[in-house]
Amino acid sequence: MQLKAAVSGGEPVPVWLADAVRRSWKIDLAGRPAAGTVLIRATGPYKISRATWELNLGCDYDCVMCYLGEKRFEGLDMAGKRRLLEVMTEAGVIWLQMTGGEPLIDPDFPAAYRYAHELGMQVEVLSNGSRLHKDHVLELLVELPPSKMSLSVYGATADTYDTVTRNRGAFERFSAGLDKAIGAGLNLDLSLIITRQNAHEIDAMRVWAKRLGLPFREYANLSPTIHGTAEPLPSQSPEHLTSRAPFTGCPAGVTFFHADPFGRGSICKVSREPNIDLIAEGTDGLARLGSIAESLMLRTGGCNGCKLSDSCRVCRPMAKVFQEAKAPLHHYCQHGMKETA
Structure with a gap:
């Protein structure tokens, strides 16, 4: 005030x-x-303060465990991207996570990133880091530093990294870009992605992150694709799976939302339908998100009436994609855990 x-x-x-x-x-x-x-910034009409935005689903990697499935490079033009950012601003979004696919390969990324800053957003970028070695990319991020930049790590050696990403030379480009970003003083953290193909290097990945002095998190629990298919699951490393905490509720659709490359707003990355055409409906359309979230969180289908639902470790939308992928119960359900114990 x-x-x-x-x-x-x-x-x-x-x-x-x-x-x-x-x-x-x-x-x-x-x-x-x-x-x-x-x-x-003007006060928004809702409780919403955060959003995630996939600029596109295209990627220069073809990772064995990718949850996006077919990675088609398509979506809004720059005029549409600007309109979407304005809708987010009107809704009250302060923290914006820009992701993909790989956001840094989108030709509109520089203009969209700059416009988000101009609108008064704190921007987090999720990236594979493959373009950080390019001077024009790093110069933009130094001029307008992201509040945080989270980089995925897929191995500690070129052979393993390039195998997981199915992209020759990926490790060399990532390493060069990472060193440049550290030298530029960007606020970085690392996401160590653990798969069957790189699990033998997890200790080396940890040592690498600690040597660089960067905070890191580990992700071993892979999910089906957003289309409910099981292609990523065979890459899971069983011995590295972690037990999720009981699901006690989620602010998806209430304090934050997700936008896909076409400007369709949904409660989160996992649960993409029903969605709202934010370009056509604008901020008013987001008024429906709360009721959509409430309906999607109800235990239905194979989970309806489950006696373990009070201590269930996954939300209903996540369970739904596992069920659609016909994944083994032990990937997501306590009944399956009891059967394998």
């Missing part, structure tokens, strides 16, 4: 903000007018 008053009243940046900016970013705002220095 103080900032809003300072902007509208032609006052300078408040001292407390100038002090914080100086400490955090070594930028001197003392005496500068608040108007033109601080962007005041």
Whole structure:
């Protein structure tokens, strides 16, 4: 409220903000007018503050465990992307996760990324890091640093990395880009993707991340494709599977939503239908997301009436894609865990 008053009243940046900016970013705002220095965002009509956005489903890798299935490079043109970002802003989105496919290979990524910053969003980028070695990509990210950049790691050696991604030279490009991004001071973390093909290198992947001084997380529980097919599941490393915490609820469709490359809004990446055409309906369409989320979270089909539902470890949408893929119960259900114990 103080900032809003300072902007509208032609006052300078408040001292407390100038002090914080100086400490955090070594930028001197003392005496500068608040108007033109601080962007005041209007309050959105919903509780929504976060969104994920697939710029496209195309990718320069062909990973053995990819959950996207067929990775077709298609979606909105730049005018549509700008409109989608404006709808997100009107809805109240502050934190935007830009992903794909591989977002950095989208020719519209630089313009879309820059526009998201101009609209006052904190942007997280999920990437395979294959383009970070290119100067024009790194220069953009240095000029407008992402709030966070999460990079997937698929192995600790070229042979393994290139086998998982089915892309010769991928490890060399990733390693070069990673070193450049660290040198540029970007806020990075690593996602160590564990599969049957690279599980023998998990200790080396951990050592690599620790040597670089980067935070990292590990992902071993693979899921079916978004189309409900089982192609990724054979790449799962059984000995590295982790037990998910009991599912006690989710804010999907209430405080955040997902947008696909065509601007269709859904509650999350997993549950993509029903969806809302955000380009045609705009912010008003998001008013339906809460009721959509409530209906999709109900235990139905093979889970209806399950006596273990109170301690179930997966949400209903995730269970649905496993069931559609005819996956073994032990991949997602406690009944299957009891059978294999």
